Amino acid sequence: xxxxxxxxxxxxxxxxxxxxxxxxxxxxxxxxxxxxxxxxxxxxxxxxxxxxxxxxxxxxxxxxxxxxxxxxxxxxxxxxxxxxxxxxxxxxxxxxxxxxxxxxxxxxxxxxxxxxxxxxxxxxxxxxxxxxxxxxxxxxxxxxxxxxxxxxxxxxxxxxxxxxxxxxxxxxxxxxxxxxxxxxxxxxxxxxxxxxxxxxxxxxxxxxxxxxxxxxxxxxxxxxxxxxxxxxxxxxxxxxxxxxxxxxxxxxxxxxxxxxxxxxxxxxxxxxxxxxxxxxxxxxxxxxxxxxxxxxxxxxxxxxxxxxxxxxxxxxxxxxxxxxxxxxxxxxxxxxxxxxxxxxxxxxxxxxxxxxxxxxxxxxxxxxxxxxxxxxxxxxxxxxxxxxxxxx
Ligand code: ATP
Ligand code: MG
Numbered sequence: 001x002x003x004x005x006x007x008x009x010x011x012x013x014x015x016x017x018x019x020x021x022x023x024x025x026x027x028x029x030x031x032x033x034x035x036x037x038x039x040x041x042x043x044x045x046x047x048x049x050x051x052x053x054x055x056x057x058x059x060x061x062x063x064x065x066x067x068x069x070x071x072x073x074x075x076x077x078x079x080x081x082x083x084x085x086x087x088x089x090x091x092x093x094x095x096x097x098x099x100x101x102x103x104x105x106x107x108x109x110x111x112x113x114x115x116x117x118x119x120x121x122x123x124x125x126x127x128x129x130x131x132x133x134x135x136x137x138x139x140x141x142x143x144x145x146x147x148x149x150x151x152x153x154x155x156x157x158x159x160x161x162x163x164x165x166x167x168x169x170x171x172x173x174x175x176x177x178x179x180x181x182x183x184x185x186x187x188x189x190x191x192x193x194x195x196x197x198x199x200x201x202x203x204x205x206x207x208x209x210x211x212x213x214x215x216x217x218x219x220x221x222x223x224x225x226x227x228x229x230x231x232x233x234x235x236x237x238x239x240x241x242x243x244x245x246x247x248x249x250x251x252x253x254x255x256x257x258x259x260x261x262x263x264x265x266x267x268x269x270x271x272x273x274x275x276x277x278x279x280x281x282x283x284x285x286x287x288x289x290x291x292x293x294x295x296x297x298x299x300x301x302x303x304x305x306x307x308x309x310x311x312x313x314x315x316x317x318x319x320x321x322x323x324x325x326x327x328x329x330x331x332x333x334x335x336x337x338x339x340x341x342x343x344x345x346x347x348x349x350x351x352x353x354x355x356x357x358x359x360x361x362x363x364x365x366x367x368x369x370x371x372x373x374x375x376x377x378x379x380x381x382x383x384x385x386x387x388x389x390x391x392x
Pocket of ligand 1: 180181182183184185186187188189205206207208266283284285286290291293
């Protein structure tokens, strides 16, 4: 007999039309991937997902629900017999547990899709609230309660408290594949997460410039890929040594163009890797106006060097919004570790602010670095990360 059940509200996929089954199937498959080491039952009924299993799996299930993309919320529920006494008891238990956690006010919301149940939703609320009020456990507040106890009378009867918010979006694997330019900063992991939420699956590329960038900087980016893999289910990371390319830029390019030329070289290399791994776009963490290389003119220069679409999901977001997401998804702590990335070390004192496409093209051709880029791409190191629960 199972002793724990989770009710899961689906995300945006509920808006899908005839192809909804494909999205639902992907969501179930992704959920199973998180829980493959457990013996839980996963079912989808009437726009809801139910995960049911032994109490020992509760932590695994909650880990999955915190990271799964494509669901809008979840709650752990009590199952009770379909009679009002059992409902009253379950609501009382819920209220008592909440009081211990500091809750002071509550209300009940009842839904009765089984119309054979003898009480109306209103009557269920009234009946179930009275023992909690009589025992002076919690006060009723119908407008802004600390706790809403939900009672759902369906094929079975569920009672649960406040639902947890989830990642929303569309299930990973329903939106094609992108290649994320992942640096050690705050922005690019957030850019990756936002495209995962649009259903993309993802690989990542990191440009390393040892010894100018340290092994710690590389390790930091690997750690970020590992965090993203919790949402992506699986993440392959391509580590490209760009030391020779950087040296060439330093020797041959004018100093004020060094960041922009590096950007162009990254776009070339990333496009080549995307073709190899069948990714149909690149994803970067650029945001308009954030730094000199992200003026609209310079963004156009960067983009001109690639040959597949470049998605910039953060383009209209400010740093505060981006940081909030980084904190929420668990990448922030790693991103702020102090190891510099290659762009910072090679950054010019007076970077070009409004590069023109003509000048960019001429300077890039003068670099003559196609074979260096090709070599760097073919010698890249590949690491893989899969979803796993942290036990620390
Ligand atoms: P981030 O916080 O993501 O590092 P940033 O604000 O520091 O971004 P830049 O350093 O100008 O901005 O980089 C812009 C984007 O270019 C990054 O968001 C990332 O997508 C990509 N990028 C920069 N450096 C690297 C790198 N070493 N390897 C892979 N991609 C990179
Ligand atoms: Mg950076």
